[in-house]
Amino acid sequence: MRNILTVGLTTILSAGILWASSPTDRPERTHGYGLGRPATDQEIWAWNIDVAPTGEGLPAGQGTAKQGAAIFAARCATCHGPTGQEGPMDRLVGGAGTLASQHPVKTIGSYWPFATTLYDYVHRAMPFPAPQSLLPDEVYSVVAWLLYRNGIIAEDVVVDAHSLPGISMPNRQGFLPDPRPDIPKP
Amino acid sequence: MTKYLQEERPSGDDGRPDAEGESLLNRRGLLAGAAGLVGAMLMGSVTPSAEASTEGSPEDPTRVPGAAPTAYGQRSAFEKSARIPxxxxxxxxxxxxxxxxxxxxxxxxxxxxxxxxxxxxxxxxxxxxxxxxxxxxxxxxxxxxxxxxxxxxxxxxxxxxxxxxxxxxxxxxxxxxxxxxxxxxxxxxxxxxxxxxxxxxxxxxxxxxxxxxxxxxxxxxxxxxxxxxxxxxxxxxxxxxxxxxxxxxxxxxxxxxxxxxxxxxxxxxxxxxxxxxxxxxxxxxxxxxxxxxQFTMVMDAKSVITSPSGGQHIQPGFVEIRGLAWSGRGRITLVEVSTDGGRSWQQATLQEPILPKCHTRFHFPWQWNGEDVILQSRCLDDTGYRQPDRATLVAVRGINSVYHYNAIQSWHIAADGKVSNVHA
Missing domain, CATH: 3.90.420.10 (Oxidoreductase, molybdopterin-binding domain)
Known part of the structure; x- marks a missing residue:
């Protein structure tokens, strides 16, 4: 797990280097206009919901696929189908080995590079009619169910802030930086 | 005049003028009281309503007072161009x-x-x-x-x-x-x-x-x-x-x-x-x-002929080909138009202002002789990037990348003047 994390971080950091700031770009603090005010801890706490690939931002709590099955059925299946494959909205499960085919099926299992993104997005934006309504244990449980149904973890794995960043996604190495211009000149 | 009077109607859906219309009439009480006919004409022409109306447009607008000022303007009620949700x-x-x-x-x-x-x-x-x-x-x-x-x-x-x-x-x-x-x-x-x-x-x-x-x-x-x-x-x-x-x-x-x-x-x-x-x-x-x-942020140069374009009909004779070109990397420096499906290209006129990372309008004067043709446009930006044709783009990216399609657009003009989308 430690190795997976290290490889992941190295790739992220090299992506960062691609766009690295030079020191002269740094916006030095001026307070020249005297506008705005310091943010309160409460203000930051209320909105600081992002989860990074390192796991930073993951809250306390935990869940397993077994617990997630019931939550998915109640809160998610209407849009994504009983097994996460039937739609009508985004297909979440399956698609392994299809990315290079004529009809790629991009799902969590076949396409998503980071397991942490699942927590971030499910909490942030799902369920569609009631975003941010799931409690941390419920989010961890749904995430566990989706990872289990995609064959990425076993059914009894406890997903929490410690385990989620170390879960290796099948398409982790599938993303490359922008190489454009990529069209040969006529 | 007869036609105008027949088309004139009160503004409210229930057949009564709305309150704002009444107050406007009162302000123009002198005119409104002068003659029933004038009052009716005013009601038809000045009564504000939630939507600008095409009803009651006079045959000769120089003979009827126009509409009153409004707080937040609207386009002419005759114009219907709309987004498609x-x-x-x-x-x-x-x-x-x-x-x-x-x-x-x-x-x-x-x-x-x-x-x-x-x-x-x-x-x-x-x-x-x-x-x-x-x-x-x-x-x-x-x-x-x-x-x-x-x-x-x-x-x-x-x-x-x-x-x-x-x-x-x-x-x-x-x-x-x-x-x-x-x-x-x-x-x-x-x-x-x-x-x-x-x-x-x-x-x-x-x-x-x-x-x-x-x-x-x-x-x-x-x-x-x-x-x-x-x-x-x-x-x-x-x-x-x-x-x-x-x-x-x-x-x-x-x-x-x-x-x-x-x-x-x-x-x-x-x-x-x-x-x-x-x-x-x-x-x-x-x-x-x-x-x-990943992180393919910039939108590459692209152009499209907006007129004539798919769904429109044109008549033989003079046709100004009009379109838009833009590049996320800088300024548009050249737009070329083809009226023969890409076999030959001619330079279009770029309309000022030509701004970086902004739509640029281009024009090209053309005589359509009624023949079956394919119109295309392609652009160049100040980085030297030229908008690709479809085959070149697809050869590099395949057909499953979903985003950033910027190939040359082809519009087919049939002998009857009907314009449609084709891939040439």
């Missing part, structure tokens, strides 16, 4: 009806990820935190007090023309290219606001988050956006439209539309991308070998 997620700008380079705010395309939020501007705040000297909060009035900047810029959804990857799908220019629009944007430079807060020198990425029901997020590399990015509160001289991010949005000129986070509430500085769903699962470009390109 394509789904819950987006609507398309009617490029085929456009003139010049500006998109009316009411016709700017829409793309949102869980609806348009209703935000009270006095309650809206922007939080800047993470790798900064001190976390900071601004209310909208704070941001409006900073030195202001305005610029004209296009915003194009990276999915614009995405339906064309697998073959000609859209029937009109609106359906093929309607996810791009140009506005004058006004706000404060991102750099000015970040300087006010102070950014840690090790910070190289910034998460931008919206206050919509998707809490839409993108990670943005700081270095390439710092000189041009703006926090915008105005569009075409008035506050942003709700669907364009009211009361505050990010603008990164030339970058795919989804990076210009609308309803902006939070900027978090960090040392690496946050890898949100919108830059992993979405807005990544799948290549034929199964790998995907």
């Amino acid at each position: 394509r789904s819950w997620w987006s609507s398309l700008t009617p490029l085929q009806d456009s003139h010049g380079i500006l998109t009316p705010s009411a016709l700017h395309f829409e793309r949102h990820h869980n609806g348009v939020p209703t935000i009270q501007p006095t309650r809206h705040r922007l939080l800047i935190h993470g790798m900064v000297d001190q976390p900071w909060t601004f209310i909208l009035d704070d941001l409006k007090r900073f030195p202001s900047v305005s610029r004209l810029a296009f915003i194009e959804c990276s999915g614009n023309s995405g339906s064309e990857w697998r073959g000609p799908a859209g029937q009109t220019a609106q359906q093929t290219h309607g996810l791009t629009s140009t506005s004058e944007w006004t706000g404060v430079a991102l750099k000015t606001v970040l300087q006010e807060v102070g950014v840690n020198p090790d910070a190289s990425w910034m998460l931008a988050e919206g206050s919509d029901a998707a809490a839409m997020t993108r990670s943005l590399p700081l270095a390439p956006i710092l000189e041009e990015a703006m926090l915008c509160y105005a569009q075409n001289g008035e506050p942003l439209r709700p669907e364009q991010g009211y009361p505050l949005r990010l603008l990164i000129p030339g970058w795919e539309g989804n990076t210009c986070i609308k309803w902006l509430r939070r900027l978090k500085l960090g040392r690496a991308p946050f890898m949100t769903r919108e830059e992993t699962s979405q807005y990544t470009d799948l290549m034929p070998d199964g790998t995907a390109r």
